[in-house]
Amino acid sequence: MTFRPRRGALRAVLSGSQxxxxxxxxxxxSVRIAEDVGFEVGMFGGSAASLxxxxxxxxxxxxxxxxxxxxxxxxxxxxxxxxxxxxxxYGNAMNVRRTVQxxxxxxxxxxxxEDTLLPQAFGVAELQLIPLEEGVGKxxxxxxxxxxxxxxxxxxxxxxxxxxxxxxxxxxxxxxxxYEATGVDALFFTGLTAREEVQAIAAATRLPLVLxxxxxxxxxxxxxxxxxxxxxxxxxxxxxxxxxxVYETLKALRExxxxxxxxxLASSELTGRAMRESDVKARATDWLGLKK
Numbered sequence: 001m002t003f004r005p006r007r008g009a010l011r012a013v014l015s016g017s018q019x020x021x022x023x024x025x026x027x028x029x030s031v032r033i034a035e036d037v038g039f040e041v042g043m044f045g046g047s048a049a050s051l052x053x054x055x056x057x058x059x060x061x062x063x064x065x066x067x068x069x070x071x072x073x074x075x076x077x078x079x080x081x082x083x084x085x086x087x088x089x090y091g092n093a094m095n096v097r098r099t100v101q102x103x104x105x106x107x108x109x110x111x112x113x114e115d116t117l118l119p120q121a122f123g124v125a126e127l128q129l130i131p132l133e134e135g136v137g138k139x140x141x142x143x144x145x146x147x148x149x150x151x152x153x154x155x156x157x158x159x160x161x162x163x164x165x166x167x168x169x170x171x172x173x174x175x176x177x178x179y180e181a182t183g184v185d186a187l188f189f190t191g192l193t194a195r196e197e198v199q200a201i202a203a204a205t206r207l208p209l210v211l212x213x214x215x216x217x218x219x220x221x222x223x224x225x226x227x228x229x230x231x232x233x234x235x236x237x238x239x240x241x242x243x244x245x246v247y248e249t250l251k252a253l254r255e256x257x258x259x260x261x262x263x264x265l266a267s268s269e270l271t272g273r274a275m276r277e278s279d280v281k282a283r284a285t286d287w288l289g290l291k292k
Contacts, residue, residue, distance in 0.1 A: 003107045006081040007150040010109040013041055013081075013231065014152070014186055014208040019224040024236040026052040027070065028077035035080040041109075041231065042082040044071065048236045049085070051243075060119040064090045068102040075107025083154070083210075083231070084108040088118045088130075093141035100145030100153070110152030112188050113142045115175060126160060132175055139182040154210060155179030158190035164197050173204050180205050186230070188212065195223065202227040 013020055022043035023034030034042050047058035053066050071084055084103055089096030096113055103111050115135035117128040129135070135157070142153050157179065159172040176187050187205060190212040192198055198218065202209065210231040214224065224232055252262060 003075065003104075003109065004148065004150045006079055006107075006109045007148070007152060010041060010081040010083065010152050011150065011185075016230065017225065019221055019229050019232055021234050022083065022231055023080075024048060024234070024238050025074065025080070025082060026236075026239050028073045030238055030242070031074040031078045031080055031082065035078040039080065042074075042080045043231075043233060044074065044082050044084045045233075045236050046085040046087050048239050051239060060087065064095075064099055064102055068106045071103060071106040071108050081109035082107075083152075084111045086111040086113055088116055089113050089138055089142065093134075093137045096138045096141040097145035100142050100151070101147070104146055104148055104151050108151070110154060110185075111142075112154040112156040113138055114156035114158075114188075129157070129171075129175075132178060135175060136178050136182055139179050139184050143183055152185045154186045154188040155182070155184040156188035156190070158192070158212070159197070160191055164194065164200050169197060169200075173201065176201060176205050180207050186210060192218065194218075198224070198227045198229065202229075 020040055022041040023030075023037075023039035025031040025034050025042040025044055026048040031042055046062075049067055049070060050056050050058045050062045053070055054062055056062075067084070067086070071082070074082060086099050086103060089099045099113075100111065115129050115132075115138070117130050121128060130138075139153075139155050146153065155176075157172055157175040159166070160168045172189070172191075176189070180187060184207070186208040187201075188210040189201065192201075192211060192213060193216060195217055198209075198211070207228075208230040209228050210233075211218065211224070211229055212233050214232040214234070218224070218232075249262060253259065
């Protein structure tokens with residue numbers, strides 16, 4: 001299976017003139033649904049990955065092999081370009097290189113490598129960052145690790161807030177410029193809350209931008225487009241909604257509700273839609289040379 005077309009599609013988004021909202025995906029069914037309803041890009045977030053694979057919060061428990069296997073399942077299910085949150089690369093620069101290799105082979109269209117210190121230091125409430133030099137080394141290792149140059153590498157950093165005049169934001173700008181200099185394809189930012197911050201980053205860099213938060217005054221598509229923001233995340237509501245639906249269904253069944261009286265579509269209809277039964281049968285007939 002070749003993944004270059006979906007990686008090319010992600011690159012087209014980054015070089016385009018729009019700011020897209022990706023569909024939050026976390027398994028084979030969700031990525032297929034996101035593709036069916038028309039999303040151009042999927043986002044496989046770290047929190048969604050930890051919840052879907054482990055049933056645990058996003059506290060750096062998931063492993064590279066678990067993440068890559070989930071990406072592999074999703075890549076098999078749909079051709080939607082998926083941007084994968086690869087956290088800190090699961091270790092040092094050598095681990096980052098391995099992370100890129102595994103996610104490339106699994107079919108990721110792009111992946112983020114961040115400069116967060118993970119797992120968090122004991123007794124420290126807020127996120128800490130690794131030294132800048134180590135962050136640069138990780139970005140270089142990520143670029144060196146890919147064999148398919150169409151795979152998109154996002155350098156990720158952020159700020160703890162407080163506005164564009166804080167030392168935290170100044171450090172964010174410094175890191176962004178350093179990561180851009182390594183040759184990454186785009187820059188991903190978390191923690192931005194003000195227009196002035198986005199404008200300062202756009203002025204200091206040249207690469208396409210991705211924002212992890214666009215609430216409040218940043219919820220302005222025209223403004224984001226003008227500042228070279230090409231992808232803006234909108235949280236992971238699909239996983240929360242799916243979990244609520246499962247809970248309510250199981251609770252109703254446990255309390256004696258008949259399956260036929262459950263609200264919404266019957267389970268057989270849902271399964272039929274998700275599996276695209278007629279499409280699967282048609283493909284099987286073609287592949288096996290069988291007559292209808």
